[in-house]
Amino acid sequence: MIYTTKKEPTYQQKAVALDDMILTKDSPTSAGSKMLENFTSLFDGTVVEKLAENYEIVGKVTVSEFSRGMLADSAVAALDEKQIKGVIGVETNGAYTRSAALSGKVFVKPTYGTVSRFGLIPVACSGDTVGVMADNAETCEELLSVIAGHDDKDGTSLPQEMIEKAKEVTPVKKVAIVKGFDGAAVESAVEKARAQGVEIFEVDGEILLQAKAAWAILSSAEFCNNVSKYDGVKYGYRAKGCRTIEDIYVKSRSEAFGTDVKTAILYGSHVLSSDNYEKMYDKALRVRRLVREYLDDLLTKVDAVMLPACSTANLSVNAISVYEESLYTAPASITGLPVVVASGVQWLGKPLAEGSLLAFSKQL
Amino acid sequence: MQDLLDTLEKVNQLALTQDEKASVQAYFERVAQDLPSFAEVDTQNVTPMVYVMPLSNVLREDESSQPFTRDDLQKGAPEAEDGYWEVPRLIE
Amino acid sequence: MEYEVVIGLEVHVELATNSKIFCSCSAKYGAEQNEHVCPACCGMPGMLPIVNKKVVDLGMTAGMMLNCHINRTTTFDKKNYYYPDLPGAYQTTQLFAPICVNGRVDIETSKGKKSVRIKQIHMEEDAGKLVHDDWRDLTMVDYNRTSVPLVEIVSQPDLSSAEEVVAYLERLRSLLRFAKVSDCRWEQGSMRCDVNLSVREKGSDKLGVRTEMKNMNSLAAITRAIEYETARHIDAIVNKTEELVQETRRWDDEKGKSFAMRTKETAGDYRYFPDPNVMPVVIDDVWYDRIKATLPEFPEIKKQRYMEELGLGDFDASSLVESRAFCDVFEEAYAECGLAKDVANWILKDCANLLNKKQMTADMLAIDGRALGKLIKLVADEKVGRANAKFILAEIFEGATDPEKIAEEKGFIVSNDTGLIEKVVAEIVAADPKSVADYKGGKEKAFMALFGKCMRELRGNCNPQVLRELLLKEIEKA
Structure with missing residues (x-):
C-alpha cells in the first residue's frame, strides 16, 4: 500500500503527498502503527497549513511503524506514479536518505529548526526533521521554501531571519570524504563532483564513527518516552477484555506495537536507567557535541562532506540492519546539520547550507 | 540478560513473546559490541549537547484559550462517559 | 535511650497563573471535568511545549522570598512513569538545573528560633485528578489539573517536630501568598506536602530508615501523621514490632494510620532525561532585577x-x-x-x-x-x-x-445647615411627647429612639454630634 488516503489530483503541477507521520485533521494519521490505526488529529501540522495555501495535498504515503524502518519506499513509489511533485516526510533515522539514494531521487533534510515540528507524530524530538523528496533538486527547493519558516508553536523553531539565510547560495568547491565510510555509489559521486571541478579531500573523521551508537542511544530513549503516551487509555488501540489498568497498558501496547518498536522502547529505557544514564545517555550527549564540533570545524575548511547513504543496494529490514546502516545517517541525524541526497550519496553541510547543497546537486 | 529484559518489559508495560525477546536480545548484543570503543571516547571536558541549535528563552505570555472541546477530545476515547475518561477501578 | 525525629518536606504549590505551564489551557480551579484540556494536556501527539513566562517569574519570586540562589540558566527534564493521571506517561520537571537552590526559611516555635535550609525549588507540571467510583467499580480521569504549573519546594531534613513542621508550612504559606506566587489553599489542593521522616538515637549523626507520606493536605492531618509515624518508627526500633523499610506510605486521616502504597511510587527509577523540546531559560540581570523589584x-x-x-x-x-x-x-x-x-x-x-x-x-x-x-x-x-x-x-x-x-x-452630603436640623428636631420632639417624658424619667433608650428618628428624617446627612446637642437642647425646652 502506498497511500493511506488518496484523492485524484486535479492539478498535477501542484500535487504533493505527506507521509503518515504528519497530522491532518481531515484524515487519520497512523504512523504505520496499529496503535494509531483510527487516530485522527484535531489539528493540522504547521507544514500542512503552509502547503494547503498553494498546493493540493493528494494523499498520505504509508510509513514503516513510526518511521523506524529501513526505507521510505512508499514515498518513492508515490513519486514514480508521476502524479505528484513531491513527498513531504519526516526523517528520523535515515529511511528517506537511503530510499532516495537507492532510487535516484533527491531528498533534502534541512537544518534542524527551519521547518516546524508542530503537528508531527514525534519519534526522536532532538533529530526529527521534515524533509522533501522529489525527482529533482528544483522541486525540493520549491517545496522546502514553502514549508520552511519560523513557528511560535515549536519551541525549537529558529528565528525567521536565520531561516532566510538557508536560501543563500555559496558555491561548493571543496568536498571532504571520510575514512572508514565505505559504501554504495561513492566512486561515481566522486567522479561527478570532480567533473564539476570540485576538489576532494580525504579526512580522518574517526569520531563520526561513534555517531551510530550515540544516536541509537539518544533516539531510542526519546522514542521510548514519545510512545509511552500510547497506553490504551485516552485514544488509539485498546485491547479487549481488560480488567485492570495494567491489563489495558500491557495488552494494548503488546498487541499494537511491532517487534522493532518494542526493541527500541526496551533499549531506550535501558539507557536511561539510573545505572546507565551516565555511561550511556549522558555519554551520548557528549559524543554528540564532539561529532558536531568536528563537523563544524571541518566545514570551515570544506564546503560539504560527502557520506555514503547506505552500504549496499540490498538492504534487509530488521532492527539490527537498520542499526548497521545508521552508521551513515547518524552524523546528520545527531547534529541537525542539513543534508541533500543526490547522485546516490549524502552531501552534508554547515547549518543553513541546504540552499547551497541543493544548488550544487543540480550540477551533478 | 533475561532478568534485564524482564525488568524492562515491566517498566515499559509490555509483555514480549519468546521470539520477540530473542530479537530484542540480539539487538542489545549487537549494539553492545560498539560500546567499548564508544566508552573510550574522551568526553571528560565536554558538556552534554541536548539541543542542536543554540536557542534560549522560547517563552509565551500567560494567556489562556480553550480552542478544543471536551467532546472532540473524547471522540476517539476507548471509554469515556459524562466528560470523564474511564479506566478500571484503581487500588492505591 | 532517647530518640529524635528528623523530617524533611517537599511542598507543592500551584502557581497563580491564568494558563498552564506548557500549553494555553486555563489553569483556573473549579471547572467542569475535562473542560480545561487540549490535545497536549490529554496526551495526544503533535503539540510541543512552550513555557509560560509567568511561571518562571513566579518561580524566581518564590526563590527570592525564600532566600535562594537563582540559577541563571535553568532547564527542564522528563520524568517517566505510567499512571492514568499522567496522560503522556511523563512529567516535565527540573532535575539537573532547577530554578532555585540553597535557600533558608526562618521559623519560630515554643523552643525558639530556627533556620530551615531549602535544598531547591523546581518548576514542574501537576498531574490530573482521579475520581474513584466504587458503585460502578471504575476510576474516572479528569485532566483539568494536568500541566497546571507548580513549584516544588524541597527542604533539607532540618525539622524535628510536628510543631516545627507547622511553623515552617505556615511561614511558607504566608511568604508565598504575600508575594502572590500562589493562593496556597490546602482545601483546593493548591498547597500539598510530602513528609519524609526518619527516627534516630538522639545526638547520632546517622539517619534512620526514611518513609515518605505523600500528598498531605491539611496542617491537622500533617500533625497527626507525624505523631503516628514517629511513634511507629520508635516502636519498630525499640520493641522490634516490625522491620522499617524505605517506602512511600499513604496517610489515612480517618483511620489515623499510615499504610504502605502498592502503586506507582514503587516504580523507583524514573529514567529522567533532559527535554529536547524545551530550550533553556536564561535569566539575565534585567529580568532578575525586574522580579526583585516586585518583591513585597x-x-x-x-x-x-x-x-x-x-x-x-x-x-x-x-x-x-x-x-x-x-x-x-x-x-x-x-x-x-x-x-x-x-x-x-x-x-x-x-x-x-x-x-x-x-x-x-x-x-x-x-x-x-x-x-x-x-x-x-x-x-x-x-x-x-x-x-x-x-x-x-x-x-x-x-x-x-x-x-x-x-x-x-x-444626596448623602452632610448638611451644615443647623436651621434645617433645628426644624426637624423641633418637629420630632413635638410629635413624640411620650419619648421625651420617658427620657426625662431616666430611660436612656428613649433618647436613642428620638435621635434615630431625627437621623432618618435627615436621611443621615448631618453631623451626629451637632444633632445630639440640638436634640438635647430641644428636649430640655419641651
Missing part, C-alpha cells in the same frame, strides 16, 4: 512598620498582614487619607463583613484603595455620615472609584 516587604517587617510608623496596635497590624490584599488596600487608602487607624477599622470590620457576605476570602479583596481612602476622608471631615458611608463602600466593592460623586448623587 516581608509580612513581619510590614507589621512592625505599621505599628511603629503608623501607630497601629498589635492586633490590627497582625490582622492586616494576614492578607497581602488587605495590606495593598490599606496602603493605598492610607496614602490617600493619612488616617491609619480608621483605614484599618474600615478594612478589618466593614470590608471583612462584605467579604463574608459574599463568601470571599481576605485575599480576594480587590477594591480601589484610593476610593476607600477618599471615603474615609469624607467621613472624617463629617461630610458623609457613617451609615451612608457604608452604602458607598458597597458601591466601591462593585468597582466604584469616586465616593464623593456617589454621595452627591445620592
Whole structure:
C-alpha cells in the first residue's frame, strides 16, 4: 500500500503527498502503527497549513511503524506514479536518505529548526526533521521554501531571519570524504563532483564513527518516552477484555506495537536507567557535541562532506540492519546539520547550507 | 540478560513473546559490541549537547484559550462517559 | 535511650497563573471535568511545549522570598512513569538545573528560633485528578489539573517536630501568598506536602530508615501523621514490632494510620532525561532585577512598620498582614487619607463583613484603595455620615472609584445647615411627647429612639454630634 488516503489530483503541477507521520485533521494519521490505526488529529501540522495555501495535498504515503524502518519506499513509489511533485516526510533515522539514494531521487533534510515540528507524530524530538523528496533538486527547493519558516508553536523553531539565510547560495568547491565510510555509489559521486571541478579531500573523521551508537542511544530513549503516551487509555488501540489498568497498558501496547518498536522502547529505557544514564545517555550527549564540533570545524575548511547513504543496494529490514546502516545517517541525524541526497550519496553541510547543497546537486 | 529484559518489559508495560525477546536480545548484543570503543571516547571536558541549535528563552505570555472541546477530545476515547475518561477501578 | 525525629518536606504549590505551564489551557480551579484540556494536556501527539513566562517569574519570586540562589540558566527534564493521571506517561520537571537552590526559611516555635535550609525549588507540571467510583467499580480521569504549573519546594531534613513542621508550612504559606506566587489553599489542593521522616538515637549523626507520606493536605492531618509515624518508627526500633523499610506510605486521616502504597511510587527509577523540546531559560540581570523589584516587604517587617510608623496596635497590624490584599488596600487608602487607624477599622470590620457576605476570602479583596481612602476622608471631615458611608463602600466593592460623586448623587452630603436640623428636631420632639417624658424619667433608650428618628428624617446627612446637642437642647425646652 502506498497511500493511506488518496484523492485524484486535479492539478498535477501542484500535487504533493505527506507521509503518515504528519497530522491532518481531515484524515487519520497512523504512523504505520496499529496503535494509531483510527487516530485522527484535531489539528493540522504547521507544514500542512503552509502547503494547503498553494498546493493540493493528494494523499498520505504509508510509513514503516513510526518511521523506524529501513526505507521510505512508499514515498518513492508515490513519486514514480508521476502524479505528484513531491513527498513531504519526516526523517528520523535515515529511511528517506537511503530510499532516495537507492532510487535516484533527491531528498533534502534541512537544518534542524527551519521547518516546524508542530503537528508531527514525534519519534526522536532532538533529530526529527521534515524533509522533501522529489525527482529533482528544483522541486525540493520549491517545496522546502514553502514549508520552511519560523513557528511560535515549536519551541525549537529558529528565528525567521536565520531561516532566510538557508536560501543563500555559496558555491561548493571543496568536498571532504571520510575514512572508514565505505559504501554504495561513492566512486561515481566522486567522479561527478570532480567533473564539476570540485576538489576532494580525504579526512580522518574517526569520531563520526561513534555517531551510530550515540544516536541509537539518544533516539531510542526519546522514542521510548514519545510512545509511552500510547497506553490504551485516552485514544488509539485498546485491547479487549481488560480488567485492570495494567491489563489495558500491557495488552494494548503488546498487541499494537511491532517487534522493532518494542526493541527500541526496551533499549531506550535501558539507557536511561539510573545505572546507565551516565555511561550511556549522558555519554551520548557528549559524543554528540564532539561529532558536531568536528563537523563544524571541518566545514570551515570544506564546503560539504560527502557520506555514503547506505552500504549496499540490498538492504534487509530488521532492527539490527537498520542499526548497521545508521552508521551513515547518524552524523546528520545527531547534529541537525542539513543534508541533500543526490547522485546516490549524502552531501552534508554547515547549518543553513541546504540552499547551497541543493544548488550544487543540480550540477551533478 | 533475561532478568534485564524482564525488568524492562515491566517498566515499559509490555509483555514480549519468546521470539520477540530473542530479537530484542540480539539487538542489545549487537549494539553492545560498539560500546567499548564508544566508552573510550574522551568526553571528560565536554558538556552534554541536548539541543542542536543554540536557542534560549522560547517563552509565551500567560494567556489562556480553550480552542478544543471536551467532546472532540473524547471522540476517539476507548471509554469515556459524562466528560470523564474511564479506566478500571484503581487500588492505591 | 532517647530518640529524635528528623523530617524533611517537599511542598507543592500551584502557581497563580491564568494558563498552564506548557500549553494555553486555563489553569483556573473549579471547572467542569475535562473542560480545561487540549490535545497536549490529554496526551495526544503533535503539540510541543512552550513555557509560560509567568511561571518562571513566579518561580524566581518564590526563590527570592525564600532566600535562594537563582540559577541563571535553568532547564527542564522528563520524568517517566505510567499512571492514568499522567496522560503522556511523563512529567516535565527540573532535575539537573532547577530554578532555585540553597535557600533558608526562618521559623519560630515554643523552643525558639530556627533556620530551615531549602535544598531547591523546581518548576514542574501537576498531574490530573482521579475520581474513584466504587458503585460502578471504575476510576474516572479528569485532566483539568494536568500541566497546571507548580513549584516544588524541597527542604533539607532540618525539622524535628510536628510543631516545627507547622511553623515552617505556615511561614511558607504566608511568604508565598504575600508575594502572590500562589493562593496556597490546602482545601483546593493548591498547597500539598510530602513528609519524609526518619527516627534516630538522639545526638547520632546517622539517619534512620526514611518513609515518605505523600500528598498531605491539611496542617491537622500533617500533625497527626507525624505523631503516628514517629511513634511507629520508635516502636519498630525499640520493641522490634516490625522491620522499617524505605517506602512511600499513604496517610489515612480517618483511620489515623499510615499504610504502605502498592502503586506507582514503587516504580523507583524514573529514567529522567533532559527535554529536547524545551530550550533553556536564561535569566539575565534585567529580568532578575525586574522580579526583585516586585518583591513585597516581608509580612513581619510590614507589621512592625505599621505599628511603629503608623501607630497601629498589635492586633490590627497582625490582622492586616494576614492578607497581602488587605495590606495593598490599606496602603493605598492610607496614602490617600493619612488616617491609619480608621483605614484599618474600615478594612478589618466593614470590608471583612462584605467579604463574608459574599463568601470571599481576605485575599480576594480587590477594591480601589484610593476610593476607600477618599471615603474615609469624607467621613472624617463629617461630610458623609457613617451609615451612608457604608452604602458607598458597597458601591466601591462593585468597582466604584469616586465616593464623593456617589454621595452627591445620592444626596448623602452632610448638611451644615443647623436651621434645617433645628426644624426637624423641633418637629420630632413635638410629635413624640411620650419619648421625651420617658427620657426625662431616666430611660436612656428613649433618647436613642428620638435621635434615630431625627437621623432618618435627615436621611443621615448631618453631623451626629451637632444633632445630639440640638436634640438635647430641644428636649430640655419641651
